[in-house]
Amino acid sequence: MLVREYWKKSFSQLMKLFEVAVKCRPLTARERGRDIVRVHNDKEVLVLDPDLSKDYLDRIQNRTKERKYTFDYAFGPNSSNLDVYKRSVRSTIAGVVQGLNATIFAYGSTGSGKTYTMVGTRDDPGLMVLSLNTIFDLIEKDNSSDNFQVTCSYLEVYNEVIYDLLEKSSGHLELREDPEQGITVAGLRSIKVNSADRILELLNLGNSRRKTESTEVNETSSRSHAVLEISVTRKQQKEYPNQVIRGKLALVDLAGSERASETNSGGQKLRDGANINRSLLALANCINALGKQQKKGLAYVPKLTRILKDGLSGNSQTIMIATISPADNQYHHTVNTLKYADRAKEIKTHIQESYDSYCNYMRNQFALQTEVSRLRKELAEKESQLNAKPEKAPDDEISWLNTLSQETSENVQERINLQKALIELEETNLRNRKELQHLDDAIAKQQVIENDGAVVQALQARRQVILDNIRDNDELGVGYQKEIEANEQRRCQLQDMIDEAIRNNGNKTYLGILSQYRLLGITNTELQFEMAIRDQIIYSQREAQRNLWNLLMSLGLNEKQIVELGAKQGVTVEDIQMTTPLGLSNTTHTPNMTDERYTSLTRPTFYDQSGAISPCFFPQDGEFSTRYFPVETRKPRAFFREEHHTSYYYVSHGLSPSANQQCCSNQPSSYYGALDQQTRGFHNSFPLKSHHISPYDESGDAWAVANRKEVNMNSYVGMSSTWDPCKGMATNHGGINQGIFGRLPVEESSNKVNSQHSYTKSPIPARPSVPHMLPSHVNSKFKREKF
Numbered sequence: 001m002l003v004r005e006y007w008k009k010s011f012s013q014l015m016k017l018f019e020v021a022v023k024c025r026p027l028t029a030r031e032r033g034r035d036i037v038r039v040h041n042d043k044e045v046l047v048l049d050p051d052l053s054k055d056y057l058d059r060i061q062n063r064t065k066e067r068k069y070t071f072d073y074a075f076g077p078n079s080s081n082l083d084v085y086k087r088s089v090r091s092t093i094a095g096v097v098q099g100l101n102a103t104i105f106a107y108g109s110t111g112s113g114k115t116y117t118m119v120g121t122r123d124d125p126g127l128m129v130l131s132l133n134t135i136f137d138l139i140e141k142d143n144s145s146d147n148f149q150v151t152c153s154y155l156e157v158y159n160e161v162i163y164d165l166l167e168k169s170s171g172h173l174e175l176r177e178d179p180e181q182g183i184t185v186a187g188l189r190s191i192k193v194n195s196a197d198r199i200l201e202l203l204n205l206g207n208s209r210r211k212t213e214s215t216e217v218n219e220t221s222s223r224s225h226a227v228l229e230i231s232v233t234r235k236q237q238k239e240y241p242n243q244v245i246r247g248k249l250a251l252v253d254l255a256g257s258e259r260a261s262e263t264n265s266g267g268q269k270l271r272d273g274a275n276i277n278r279s280l281l282a283l284a285n286c287i288n289a290l291g292k293q294q295k296k297g298l299a300y301v302p303k304l305t306r307i308l309k310d311g312l313s314g315n316s317q318t319i320m321i322a323t324i325s326p327a328d329n330q331y332h333h334t335v336n337t338l339k340y341a342d343r344a345k346e347i348k349t350h351i352q353e354s355y356d357s358y359c360n361y362m363r364n365q366f367a368l369q370t371e372v373s374r375l376r377k378e379l380a381e382k383e384s385q386l387n388a389k390p391e392k393a394p395d396d397e398i399s400w401l402n403t404l405s406q407e408t409s410e411n412v413q414e415r416i417n418l419q420k421a422l423i424e425l426e427e428t429n430l431r432n433r434k435e436l437q438h439l440d441d442a443i444a445k446q447q448v449i450e451n452d453g454a455v456v457q458a459l460q461a462r463r464q465v466i467l468d469n470i471r472d473n474d475e476l477g478v479g480y481q482k483e484i485e486a487n488e489q490r491r492c493q494l495q496d497m498i499d500e501a502i503r504n505n506g507n508k509t510y511l512g513i514l515s516q517y518r519l520l521g522i523t524n525t526e527l528q529f530e531m532a533i534r535d536q537i538i539y540s541q542r543e544a545q546r547n548l549w550n551l552l553m554s555l556g557l558n559e560k561q562i563v564e565l566g567a568k569q570g571v572t573v574e575d576i577q578m579t580t581p582l583g584l585s586n587t588t589h590t591p592n593m594t595d596e597r598y599t600s601l602t603r604p605t606f607y608d609q610s611g612a613i614s615p616c617f618f619p620q621d622g623e624f625s626t627r628y629f630p631v632e633t634r635k636p637r638a639f640f641r642e643e644h645h646t647s648y649y650y651v652s653h654g655l656s657p658s659a660n661q662q663c664c665s666n667q668p669s670s671y672y673g674a675l676d677q678q679t680r681g682f683h684n685s686f687p688l689k690s691h692h693i694s695p696y697d698e699s700g701d702a703w704a705v706a707n708r709k710e711v712n713m714n715s716y717v718g719m720s721s722t723w724d725p726c727k728g729m730a731t732n733h734g735g736i737n738q739g740i741f742g743r744l745p746v747e748e749s750s751n752k753v754n755s756q757h758s759y760t761k762s763p764i765p766a767r768p769s770v771p772h773m774l775p776s777h778v779n780s781k782f783k784r785e786k787f
């Protein structure tokens with residue numbers, strides 16, 4: 001398959017960029033405990049309460065410690081490494097041969113089976129060996145006549161020091177930032193491999209050099225993170241002769257995720273534990289920033305995160321294999337691992353968000369690059385003309401022009417880089433501030449409700465790291481700002497020189513192009529920057545609006561009172577959920593606030609299973625649908641859009657979105673795509689997978705539920721005119737289609753969306769907070785002039 005086609009295909013599989021699999025190992029011969037883990041439907045993991053004495057009453061009153069989670073894949077104790085590989089990993093490996101990056105890492109507490117899963121045994125080879133087998137198979141079957149080279153390196157990170165596991169007595173290795181290759185480990189041995197046969201041997205050799213300790217939980221517990229990197233270099237012969245494509249696959253066997261205190265360690269081991277956890281925390285942050293560029297100025301980025309940067313960012317595919325033990329005495333570790341893996345599912349949302357901005361960014365970049373290369377070509381032509389006719393332009397003049405052209409080009413490039421860095425910094429800071437708010441919420445919730453000292457301490461430590469990052473980023477931003485000012489000064493000087501030369505020199509065309517080139521470069525950069533700032537301002541204003549709502553509600557006012565109070569002052573107060581559809585509708589849409597469901601703490605927001613607010617939904621009413629599809633019909637349909645997203649969900653009962661015609665069946669249909677105001681059409685839409693009539697359809701009305709797996713795992717989008725999905729009962733919405741975006745409960749048989757954590761049952765404690773302001777170092781020129 002051509003690389004281009006592969007990319008097209010892989011974009012459609014974008015939502016598979018991050019997947020979570022859980023693998024439960026069998027009880028070992030030494031373990032005498034009870035098996036408390038059950039795997040259902042290849043996706044669900046049920047952890048039973050280790051306390052057998054809990055009775056039926058405890059169970060129905062939800063007092064047991066039984067926990068249930070759903071993942072992309074779940075494997076029980078009878079699954080072999082090959083089973084795990086075939087279902088969850090194999091499809092990813094094909095991408096590596098086509099030049100994509102992928103990271104597969106095993107996460108779990110000590111003794112849960114990480115090394116077994118990654119390395120395996122002769123009878124049950126692990127993911128490292130199986131992946132290499134596939135790579136060689138694919139290369140053998142490739143009929144493109146391209147040349148391939150496969151190399152492996154194997155390193156460990158122990159206490160923030162890097163060692164080469166393929167070297168007998170490796171010293172400490174250093175990380176280097178290479179402008180072409182990104183982050184590299186200086187002096188790391190990279191072995192050319194021609195077949196997968198040797199790899200298990202090499203891995204075993206490497207593993208025997210890993211730092212292991214006997215902890216209370218595991219006799220030979222790995223105290224380090226081990227990274228096997230397989231690099232596939234493909235030299236193309238036909239499509240783009242001699243173009244080299246590199247795909248990297250990182251297979252990571254992390255150190256045990258248990259807390260230092262849990263392994264009963266002290267001294268050196270305690271320090272190991274701290275470093276292991278620091279790396280894990282950073283890895284989690286890095287994964288959370290998936291799809292983003294490397295963020296500048298983070299206070300400290302641990303080695304493991306830096307090493308894995310390429311494989312965790314951009315459009316790399318990442319698979320997390322969470323390993324658990326079925327033993328009852330491992331209950332806490334098992335639940336902690338599953339909770340962490342469950343949280344990792346949120347990463348998909350980030351990917352979607354960053355993909356949208358990534359697409360915009362790529363479009364701008366492409367336009368800019370095309371323009372720049374056109375002008376470069378013109379410049380080169382003019383230069384060759386000048387060289388060909390030296391009598392018309394003396395040598396010193398040509399060299400002066402060359403220098404001027406070179407400096408102009410550097411000045412433009414520097415400006416682009418600085419603006420890009422500043423934008424990235426702003427994005428990092430926004431994310432940091434958002435996380436800070438979440439942490440404040442979580443700390444408040446812990447202090448008020450659950451009062452778990454250890455959790456509060458961990459949250460506060462994380463809070464401090466974020467605060468440090470914000471401070472460092474602010475300082476860095478001021479530095480960038482100064483560099484931009486210097487760049488601007490140089491730009492003015494260069495412009496003066498060009499203007500002067502145009503006035504005095506006959507070679508006007510050349511200088512004119514140079515000037516145009518410089519101007520276009522700057523204009524493009526500024527446009528890009530302006531767009532990013534605009535996005536940020538819109539985002540910040542929404543945040544500020546939300547914060548103000550929280551603030552007002554924490555003072556004991558409910559929404560109705562706030563709206564009335566505003567009306568008395570002649571101020572129109574918009575609902576917190578309200579977001580004007582960008583350029584699509586001028587009418588203000590406000591949900592019916594007199595509805596008795598919307599009392600002060602019961603916002604029409606859904607909460608996910610951890611109690612955090614799930615991505616906001618954006619309801620659109622029937623009027624909006626009619627605007628786009630004026631054909632009179634009784635079939636309800638609705639469009640809705642998530643906040644900060646430009647694409648819309650279309651949900652209908654038996655109506656196609658494109659032709660506004662009856663679908664072949666009377667099933668609920670749901671699509672994801674873009675609305676066009678001009679043509680009033682729904683473009684580039686694609687149907688959402690496996691929509692089905694669910695138990696929510698009880699009302700007999702059009703409550704369509706679409707599995708949004710491609711977009712955000714486990715989230716569902718739907719609509720109804722007479723059905724309240726939160727209460728699980730029929731209700732009267734006065735004929736208005738209600739757009740809902742939420743998560744399904746674990747038990748699909750329940751007929752409520754998110755019944756366990758619906759807004760009526762778990763309100764998030766009110767938190768006084770101040771509106772978020774733009775960081776002070778945002779380019780003040782844009783702030784003043786444009787907004």
Ligand SMILES: Nc1ncnc2c1ncn2[C@@H]1O[C@H](COP(=O)(O)OP(=O)(O)OP(=O)(O)O)[C@@H](O)[C@H]1O
Binds near residue numbers: 108223323
């Ligand atoms: N699927 C499995 N089938 C049989 N035995 C297994 C399986 N998974 C793990 N084991 C056994 O469980 C024990 C612990 O496994 P392993 O060393 O892989 O754990 P680990 O998570 O890497 O631990 P640590 O973090 O302490 O290094 C080993 O004896 C291993 O052989």
